[in-house]
Amino acid sequence: MFLILWNQFHESMNDSARHHLKAVALRLKLDEAARKLLDTNDTQRRLVAVIALGHLRDKGAWKVVEEVVQSRNSLLSLAALRSLFLIDASRAVDVLLSSHSARNDWPITNLKAIVSEADSSAVSEELVRGAGIAMPTELPRLIALMDSADENLAGGFLRTSKDTQVLVACLKSRHLPKNLGLLTPLAKSPSWQVRTQLARALGSILTKGDEHILIGLLSDDVWWVRFRAAQSLTRLPFLSNEELWNLRSVLDDRFAKDILDHVVADEKLQ
Secondary structure: OHHHHHHHHHHHOOHHHHHHHHHHHHHOOHHHHHHHHHOOOOHHHHHHHHHHHHHOOOHHHHHHHHHHOOOOOHHHHHHHHHHHHHHOHHHHHHHHHHHHHHOOOOOHHHHHHHHHHOOHHHHHHHHHHHHHHOOHHHHHHHHHHHOOOOOOHHHHHHHHOOOHHHHHHHHOOOOOOOOHHHHHHHHHOOOHHHHHHHHHHHOOOOOOOOOHHHHHHOOOOOHHHHHHHHHHHHOOOOOOHHHHHHHHHOOOOHHHHHHHHHHHHHHHHO
16 A cells, blocks of 8 residues: 555656655665565556556666566556666667567557657667568557657658558658658558548648648548648638638639538537
């Protein structure tokens, strides 16, 4: 019970308070107590123990915590992985890379949260190295994980990859490059998923004079592409309502007009 409360306090306090909490824990030999709990068959107690060892940054517990990463219990294994990142982030990347492809039970949102807690300088190089040797099927998840670590990653794969899932993952990146010469060719991608994500992404990076790219996507054969293009177009901060109306009046394509009307009506209702 004491370890449960100690973990809760550690999660909610600032670095200074955490330093004092760690000092208290070490004086009371809670690191030894946690290792004993980790050696039981009780999942709840093992979870409390593995979380505490991570907060203590206990390098001596690396081996036993790493073994818990292989647990069939998703919650327990993810907690152990997070603790490894807290103990030594750059070393923990190797554990992540060697395990993630076999762990479909690890939600990508949880993995991103674990990686984003670490210092990007400690994990970026290792993650990029892992991407260089990864199987194509593993790349989308790795790109999502590296989104927090490397600003040049998305641009590199957008230049070289033809894989739909890889391109979609890159277009979802928060570090999406603003180089339109790199992005606009994707408007002719044979994949409607890529074109849809492109239409969505362009809304956050276009500047005045570049809206013609989205206007072109309003006439796409696929409804979802037209819809995302219209959404992005109506949300461009530099397009006034009057300019949007003038744009609508000169559209030749009936489907483009219809989708723009549909989205404008939705936006007004909201």
